[in-house]
Amino acid sequence: MSEGEYRVAVRALCDFTAREGDLDHRFTPAPSAREGIAGHALVAGRRGEGYEAELPLSGRFAGLVVGGRADGYDPAANRLEEVKTHRGDLSRMAANQRALHWAQVRVYGALLCAERGLEGVTLALVYLEITTGRETLLTERASAAELTAFFEAQCRRFLAWAGQEGEHRLRRDAALRELAFPHAAFRPGQRELAEGVYKAAATGRCLLTQAPTGIGKTLGTLFPMLAAMPRRGLDRLAFLTMKTPGRRLALDTLAVLGAGVTPAAGEAPSERRPPPLRVLELVARDKACEHPDKACHGEACPLAAGFYDRLPAARQAAVARGWLDRESLREVALAHRVCPYYLGQELARWCDVAVGDVNHWFDHHAMLHGLARANDWRLGLLVDEAHNLVERARGMYSAELDQGRLNRLRRSAPPALAGPLGRLARQWQQLVRDSGPAEEGDGQRPDYCLLDGVPKGMSGALQRAVAAITDYLGEHPEGGSAELQELLFEALAFCQLAEQFGEHSLCDLTRRGRGRAVLGLRNLVPADFLAPRFAAAHCAVLFSATLSPGHYHRDLLGLPADSVWQAVASPFAAEQLEVRVRGDISTRLRDRERSTAPIVAELAGQYHRRPGHYLAFFSSFAYLEMVLARFRERHPDVPVWAQTRGMQEAERDAFLGRFRPAGRGIGFAVLGGAFAEGIDLPGDRLIGAFIATLGLPPADPFNEVLKARLETRFGQGDDYAYRIPGLIKVVQAAGRVIRGPEDRGTVVLMDDRFARREVRTRLPEWWRLG
Structure with a gap:
């Protein structure tokens, strides 16, 4: 592409120029990406010999380069096809959605006629x-x-925006070339x-990267x-987090780096020019919705009409403002x-x-x-607190069916x-009856069945129910x-995952009482789903204080073979942290009752030697409550x-608010919970x-199956299922x-x-360790 040209995908062009009228999101569940791909392949397979599927087309108009892949062309019939998969009754489709589809195929038609002289x-x-x-x-x-x-009419409608976007890109890149470290x-x-990080982007x-x-x-x-x-031609950057506090910290940092624009000559410090960097905070739909009691269509919601x-x-x-955190975006939206x-x-x-959250890049x-795939972006990916991505991704690619929900629903x-x-x-x-023999002696079926x-x-039956409910809604x-x-x-989530079922997942049944079973599809190895997501990014940086050992995350996340491992040395000295091991205490389930007294004595002894604020972490709420009751009794x-x-x-x-400077006391919490990571005191x-x-x-049936599956695939069953995830939680806590460099403290590890x-x-x- 020559200098001065602006590239846009056919879909993006039509999305910009051919949409009008109401936002209409009446409940019409869309097929998954996998179902869409399979549907396109099905249509192509039904066509005759010589049918050209996924036909690349492109053309130019007044400095605009428009390109994309038409779904199919039959030269014998001289017919160009745009294939759209759907679920349920087609008559539900909004008129403006149909108009968008026609716009896309017409643009492809113009490109085809120009290319082949038709x-x-x-x-x-x-x-x-x-x-x-x-x-x-x-x-x-x-x-x-x-x-x-x-085609030319659509391009003319887009050209002014394209020119603005081209100028913004030049201004942005010029500013970033001069970007200085803010301290x-x-x-x-x-x-x-x-x-x-820079080397990862460059290569x-x-x-x-494990950094303290x-x-x-x-x-x-x-x-x-x-x-x-x-310098590397990156189009976009995505900073993805596991929790809201990480998002806020990223925005604060970006405010210093990208949106804190130096006033121009003669400009008052209080005045702000449009920032060279557009920053968007992605917020979940339920958090951003102004009318949660209304449906997403023009007849119900005034903001959809x-x-x-x-x-x-x-x-x-919005783009003129540039800085679009949740509050700023809401202000612009409501103003319009x-x-x-x-x-x-x-x-x-x-x-x-x-x-935004990691789901914006990694989930189904x-x-x-x-957007990155559709627009061929070179995107840089930053993933904060990446030690959580294994479990988060397992959740993204797991699904459950609740028998109790179905039984309640049938009554109404x-x-x-x-x-x-x-x-x-x-x-x-039938599934509950056939799912396994009863345990000997008690006349009851086991609670868990693989x-x-x-x-x-x-x-x-699920597919038929999905179709019927979709039509009804x-x-x-x-x-x-x-x-x-x-x-x-x-049902939709379950059906989509069922189509991809393999060694990376398992199917299980859990009985919670008569008529209350739960059927689960549970992902064990997210690598098979995540590997294409990492491949789609130009570069990716996963960082956390606990990413060791590197092979655990490489294997379970499906990182590329040429991925680089980096461990940044801690700036802290051993003298800052007293670490003691109480090897005389066992916190195993069978020993918890007898462990209570020495744990209480350890907590009280350390507190009285050096009064101040402490956190005490336990494996469960039941264990926490047992020790807390004994501590209150002995040390009121x-x-x-x-x-x-x-x-x-x-x-x-309120819990965190108790940790005031110069205060005293002990907060009891659960390891792996809200207070074991991501808080700053x-x-x-x-x-x-x-x-x-x-x-x-816990060494329950599910985790034992997980251990066996990971042992078969990686030869690291016990480490990958138990020891490494557990110690990551310990180090995080x-x-x-x-x-910081001035902090001094004590950590007591209580287990032999x-x-x-x-x-x-x-x-x-x-x-x-002492």
């Missing part, structure tokens, strides 16, 4: 219902002149981290990646009377940096991944759904209960407070931690104590297994 072509929209495989064909004949006029010097270890590789808490990992990763954007008609002005105002959530979805196409329907379901829901209920009953695979009869958009929609979500003078099951955000804030707000567990997952060599070698090298 005088005209038959255009076809092929709608494939994925459940039945039935095609609906809509056609029109168009001349090359008509299509060229249409006088790097913290110890921060420069090494930054150099590793287009994946980097696993307190060196400024957010700045140490964002700064070099932003500096690499103009005329959404696409008001979108151009809102989009222009459009939905904040869907405005954010639109702006994901035009921002430079997106800050990840928006950023879809509309008559039109009685048949398909009844057949599904009978499949449930199945050989996805029950075939259940899959068929299409005809009665206001008549579906929340429970009916939840059942549909469950020591202030204590405890994490409880299902704490709300205000309660969590510097100085004397926290001077020590007690960890009364090795953090090992201990990492709450030393947060901490004295074992295979455990000690996986603890931080700078710790001096």
Whole structure:
């Protein structure tokens, strides 16, 4: 592409120019990406010899380069096809959605006629219902002149925006070439981290970097990646987090790096020019929705009515502002009377940096991944607290069906759904009967049963129920209960994963009482799903204070073979942290009653030797409550407070609020919970931690199956299923104590297994165990 040209995909061009009217999201569950690919292949397979599938086409108009892949062309019939998969009744499709599809095929038609010198072509929209495989064909004949006029009209509508975007890219890249580190010097270890990140961006590789808490990992990763954007031709940067606090920290850092623009000559410091870097915070739909009691269509929600008609002005105002955190985006959206959530979805196409949850790149329907693929972006990926990605990804690619939900729903379901829901209920009953022998002696079936695979009869009944519910909700958009929609979500997710079932997952049945079984598809090895996501990024940096050993994350996350491992040395000295091991205490389940007294004595002794704030971590709420009751009985003078099951955000804030400077007391918490990582209590707000567990997952049937499966695949069953995940939690919890170079503190590890060599070698090298 020559200098001065702007490249745009056909889909992006039409999304920009051909959408109008209401936002309409009446419940019409879309096929998965895998189902869409399979549907396109099915249509192509039905066509005759010589049919050209996935036909690359491109053309130019006034400095605009438009390209993409048409779904199929039949030279014999001179017919160009745009294939769209759908589920349920096609008549539910909104008129403006159909208009968008016609715009896409017309643009492809113009490109085809120009490339092959055709005088005209038959255009076809092929709608494939994925459940039945039935095609609906809509056609029109168009001349090359008509299509060229249409194509040029779309391009003219886009050209002003393209020119603006081109200028923004030049201004952005110029600013990033001059980007300076915002502090006088790097913290110890921060420069090494930054150099590793820049090399990953320069070589287009994946980097696993373990860097200790307190060196400024957010700045140490964002700064070099932003500096690499103009030099390595990166189009976008995604900073992905596991929790909201990480998102806030990234935004604060970006405010310093990208949006803190130096005033121009003669400009008052309080005045701000448009920032060279567009930053977008991606917020979950339920958090961004202004009218949660209304459906997402123009007849119900005022912010959906005329959404696409008001979108151009809102989009222009948003990119002019540039800084689009949750509050700023909401302000722009409401000023233009459009939905904040869907405005954010639109702006994901035009921002430079997106800050959001990891699901936006890694899950089944990840928006950023879809945009990157559709627009051929060179995207840099930063993943914060990456030690959590294994478990998060397992959750993304797992699904459950709840028999109890189905039974409740059948009592109130509309008559039109009685048949398909009844057949599904009978499949449930048959599955429970056939799922295994009763345990000897008690006359009861086991609570947990591992199945050989996805029950075939259940899959068929689910597919039929999905089709029936989808049709019903299409005809009665206001008549579906929340429970009916939840059942549909469950069934769709389960069906999609069932199509991809393999050695990376298992299928199990858990009985929770009569009529209350749960059928699960549970991912064990997310690598098979995540490997294509890493391959789609130009470069990826996964960082955390606990990413050791590197092979554990490489294997389970499916990282490329040429991925680089980096361990940044800790800037902290052993003298800052007293680490003691109580090898005389066992926290195993069978020993917990007798462990209570020595644990209470240890907590009280350390507290009285050095009064201040401490955190005490336990393996479960039951264990926590047992020790807490004994401690209160023996030491009523020591202030204590405890994490409880299902704490709300205000309660969590109150728990942390007790850790005031110069205060005293012990907070009791669960290892791996909300207070074991991601919290910052510097100085004397926290001077020590007690960890009364090795953090090992329970040796239950599920984890034993996981261990066996990981042993077969990687030869590391016990380590990968138990020891490594447990010790990651331990090190994360201990990492709450030393947060800066002036901090001093104590960590007491209470379990005899901490004295074992295979455990000690996986603890931080700078710790001096006593």
